Amino acid sequence: MGKAIVVGSINMDIVAFVNNHPKIGQTIFGKEVKYFSGGKGSNQAISCKRLGCDTVMIGRVGNDSFGEKMLKVQREEGIDVTNVKMLNNTTTGTAFITVSESSDNSIIVIPGANSSWEENFEDNINIENNDLVLAQFEVPDWVIEKIFVKAKKCGATTMLNPAPVRDCKKEIINATDILVVNEIELQEMAGIDVNKDQDESVFIGAQKLLELGIGTVVVTLGERGVRLLSDGKRKRLNARSVTPVDTTGAGDCFIGGIAAGLLKGSSLQSAAELGNIAASISVTREGASSSIPTLNEVNQIFGENGEIYEK
Ligand code: RIB
Numbered sequence: 001m002g003k004a005i006v007v008g009s010i011n012m013d014i015v016a017f018v019n020n021h022p023k024i025g026q027t028i029f030g031k032e033v034k035y036f037s038g039g040k041g042s043n044q045a046i047s048c049k050r051l052g053c054d055t056v057m058i059g060r061v062g063n064d065s066f067g068e069k070m071l072k073v074q075r076e077e078g079i080d081v082t083n084v085k086m087l088n089n090t091t092t093g094t095a096f097i098t099v100s101e102s103s104d105n106s107i108i109v110i111p112g113a114n115s116s117w118e119e120n121f122e123d124n125i126n127i128e129n130n131d132l133v134l135a136q137f138e139v140p141d142w143v144i145e146k147i148f149v150k151a152k153k154c155g156a157t158t159m160l161n162p163a164p165v166r167d168c169k170k171e172i173i174n175a176t177d178i179l180v181v182n183e184i185e186l187q188e189m190a191g192i193d194v195n196k197d198q199d200e201s202v203f204i205g206a207q208k209l210l211e212l213g214i215g216t217v218v219v220t221l222g223e224r225g226v227r228l229l230s231d232g233k234r235k236r237l238n239a240r241s242v243t244p245v246d247t248t249g250a251g252d253c254f255i256g257g258i259a260a261g262l263l264k265g266s267s268l269q270s271a272a273e274l275g276n277i278a279a280s281i282s283v284t285r286e287g288a289s290s291s292i293p294t295l296n297e298v299n300q301i302f303g304e305n306g307e308i309y310e311k
Contacts, residue, residue, distance in 0.1 A: 006041050006055065017032045038287075216230040242284050245284060
């Protein structure tokens, strides 16, 4: 089995739990503040590891208390952090998050060290042909382009989660095998309106992305589940019915699950089901990476589904 190599952000999440998100110009009282380890890259790496595959994190933190804490969290998960560098003269990425009573969130990210990469950072990163390389949009485009181009040269598979969405360079698209988007990212990248409540509309959007040359498009739709489009075949996975308390990082949890499943040799559908089940557990808990279940928990909570996954 190959390993997951995650090139991405590492953030300290400072989360205010509130009744309702503040309106512009409004001051409100929140209920509680909590600190969680976060960052889309780090969350996805933790999800890959907890859901069963060897994981390498490639990222940057500042030489500060948040950076030390984030590195400690990753080490304790058993993630290879040899290529996580602690940089002077910058701060660890920080996310300011509000989570409302209805479990939804709004996020402001200050990238800090996530933007500071040295040229040729990828030179000493070992990629093998059975590895899966994951990236998100919380690090610079050129960083993603370089690691994806190297991954393709090494025969590895690449998975892109373009979040938070921005224009995607052609060079990155050309080196992407699997694209994982939510409905907002789908809409932006496909350049058309998408109605997440109508499968046909979602698949039309996904088809537009396939036409860019990407082999597999995976669309996460929250409580509506997941849609897969690959080799011209459509698949629909329903979401589990749960009572959510905090949806932060659910997409990251899903991505770690699908990556871990694929690395273990599962079909795209089974791998996506692993991500789907794991994400449905994560939304019932607070925090981003803190909410991600282990493979054992997935198997225990959803026994009849869990048994299709090896321990
Ligand atoms: O996807 C959730 C993540 O987005 C949070 O952990 C936050 O750090 C931002 O990167």
